[in-house]
Amino acid sequence: MNSTNELTSFDFINSFSDNNKDFVLSMIDVFLEQTPNELSNMEEALHNEDWIKLSKSAHTLVTSVKFMGIFTIVDDLKSIENNCKDGVNLDEVPDTFLKVKSTCIDAIEELELKKKLF
Template sequence: MTPDAQLYNLGQLKEIDDNEDFILQVITIFLETVPSNAEALVKACAEKDWEQVYFFAHKIKANVTLLSMDMITEDVKFVEQSAKNRININMIADKVNFIDGIIKNAAGQMKKDFDFK
């Protein structure tokens, strides 16, 4: 991954509604909820609370899919299903940390791209 790689894409979102106010609303909701959900995901994983890992991965999945965050979409689905079914437990932590890092970097890009403070 290059430092300036675009971590999200608005194409799918624009297919739903190309209105700038709608797009800003979705970005705002992402910034207000997803980074904190990712932090909660990391915490739940560290505590081996697989029910909460599933819960937060599930919450994150919709936003990641809507914003075409392809770098982590499959990882989020993997974490969600693995936690739900209590399988691949030894692989979850690395994926959760990767997801958290990408979400934080994507949030930074969005703040810059949309001139949020």
């Protein structure tokens, strides 16, 4: 989806909102506010091996990252969601989560920069 090395893309929300700049900015704000909380929730759930909670958090986050164009971790989040829900391949979950977390942190930095350029 991204033509450059950028992690994030506004293609979808631009098209969704007919290039409504205010809307895109507000979406970035919500993402910046919500994502660290969601990552903490996931980290806590992983630590407590609360797989159901982890599955639900992954489900919530997958929609947000899709809308921000962060497609590189969509499949990872889906695998966390499904594995935790079904109780399978749980040994893979910590590594996958680390990848998700790291990508999200990079995406947050990138979005903060992009926001300043708006």
